[in-house]
Amino acid sequence: MKSAQPLNGRHALVTGGSRGIGFAVAQQLAGLGARITLMGRDAAALDEAAGRLSGQARVGFVRGDIAQRGQVLQAFAQAREAFGSIDILVNNAGQAESQRFDRVDEETWQRMIAVNLSGTFHCMQAALPDMLERKWGRIVNVASTAGLIGYAYVSAYCAAKHGVIGLTRALALEVARKGITVNAVCPGYTETDIVHGAVENIVNRTGVSPDQARATLAERNPQGRLVQPDEVARAVAWLCLPDAGSINGQAIPVDGGEVMAG
Numbered sequence: 001m002k003s004a005q006p007l008n009g010r011h012a013l014v015t016g017g018s019r020g021i022g023f024a025v026a027q028q029l030a031g032l033g034a035r036i037t038l039m040g041r042d043a044a045a046l047d048e049a050a051g052r053l054s055g056q057a058r059v060g061f062v063r064g065d066i067a068q069r070g071q072v073l074q075a076f077a078q079a080r081e082a083f084g085s086i087d088i089l090v091n092n093a094g095q096a097e098s099q100r101f102d103r104v105d106e107e108t109w110q111r112m113i114a115v116n117l118s119g120t121f122h123c124m125q126a127a128l129p130d131m132l133e134r135k136w137g138r139i140v141n142v143a144s145t146a147g148l149i150g151y152a153y154v155s156a157y158c159a160a161k162h163g164v165i166g167l168t169r170a171l172a173l174e175v176a177r178k179g180i181t182v183n184a185v186c187p188g189y190t191e192t193d194i195v196h197g198a199v200e201n202i203v204n205r206t207g208v209s210p211d212q213a214r215a216t217l218a219e220r221n222p223q224g225r226l227v228q229p230d231e232v233a234r235a236v237a238w239l240c241l242p243d244a245g246s247i248n249g250q251a252i253p254v255d256g257g258e259v260m261a262g
Contacts, residue, residue, distance in 0.1 A: 005033025006241055011083045013037040013076070015066055015123060016093030018045040020192040021142055023052075024233035025090050030057035032237060034088060037079040041065055058083065066093050066119030067111075076126040085130035088240050091120045091164075092142040096157045096194045098201050109156045116160035121167060124182075128175075137180035138240040141168050142232070145188045148251060148259050165251045172249030181248040183239050188255030189217040190227040223256035 012029045016022040017038030026036050030053055038053075038061040040046050046061035053059040060082045064075035079086060095115045097108055120141055131137025146154060147161030165184055172182040189195050195217060202213035218225050232254050238244055239252075253259045 003033075005031075006243070007088070008033030010087040011035045011037065011079075011085060012088035012090065012240070013039060013079055013086050013123075013127065014090040014092055015039045015119070017061070017090075018042060018049040020092075020194075021187065021190065021229045021232045021236075022090070022092040023049055024229040025092060025142075025236045026053060026059075027056070028230075028233045028237035029088065029090075029240060030059065032241070033057070034240075035083045036060070037062060037083060037086075039064060039066075039075055039079070040093065066091075066123055067114040069122045072119075072122040072126050076123075080130070085134060086127045087131065087134065087136060088138045088140075089123060089127040090140050090142065090236055090240075091123050093119060094142070094144075094194070096154055096197070098153045098198065099156075100153060101155045104156055112156035112160050113163075116157065117163040117167070120164050124167070124171060128171075128180075131180045132175075132178060135179040137175075138244075139168075139171070139180070139182040140236050140239050141182075141184040142236065143168070143184040143186045143251060145186050145253055145255050145259050147184070148186055148253065168251065169249045176248055179245075181239070181245060183247060183249065184251040185232060185235050185239070186251050186253045186255070186259070187232045188221050188227050188253070188258050190229060190232060190254075192229060195226065220258050221256035222258060225256065227254055227256065 012034040014026045035058045050059045050061045062075040062078045064071035143164045144161045146158045147165040168184040199213040
């Protein structure tokens with residue numbers, strides 16, 4: 001009989017873990033038996049989120065900005081001190097800003113790359129030595145359908161998320177024989193702070209109501225709705241299971257059928 005907690009004894013670090021998809025992922029992994037480290041920038045939000053999970057598993061948090069390599073290394077070292085080697089890394093933290101391409105300034109471009117792409121790179125490099133030593137690991141990058149297709153007015157975000165997909169595939173090949181898998185999950189428009197910001201932006205630019213703005217985003221999904229964080233989290237959790245060892249280098253859309261592999 002298979003264990004009800006197949007990740008028992010594993011240590012999972014989830015970036016952007018205090019809310020939205022990150023918190024939902026942490027809930028799923030805790031339910032599967034993993035020890036959980038939440039990482040983010042807001043200590044109060046992390047503390048509150050860890051408290052909500054504390055009855056489900058051993059949970060801690062570390063504070064750090066994934067765009068700053070030094071902060072990543074320090075945070076990961078603190079996570080190891082608390083819960084041991086990192087077996088599972090979920091790169092969920094991200095940020096999106098909307099602007100017409102010819103108005104994207106250098107600062108915005110660099111910020112989108114730093115948070116969404118370089119931050120993923122920093123965290124992967126920080127976690128990988130533990131996985132190589134233990135000959136087992138799961139890395140799941142929460143990318144976006146924007147990493148698979150183009151979206152107007154978020155060119156820098158699209159470029160960064162396309163980069164995350166490429167990085168995922170490259171590392172997956174490097175570690176394919178080392179007991180480690182590297183995959184990406186690509187949500188469509190999901191009920192998160194990023195979408196709430198997109199709704200506000202549409203309202204401000206067009207004058208439509210918030211409900212109309214949400215409907216505009218939901219129209220991209222053939223199911224006519226926004227994806228829910230728990231739906232993304234369940235896909236992430238599946239990729240972290242021991243039984244998912246043959247799934248490697250994939251970018252899996254969670255979008256109701258908006259993006260289909262050709």
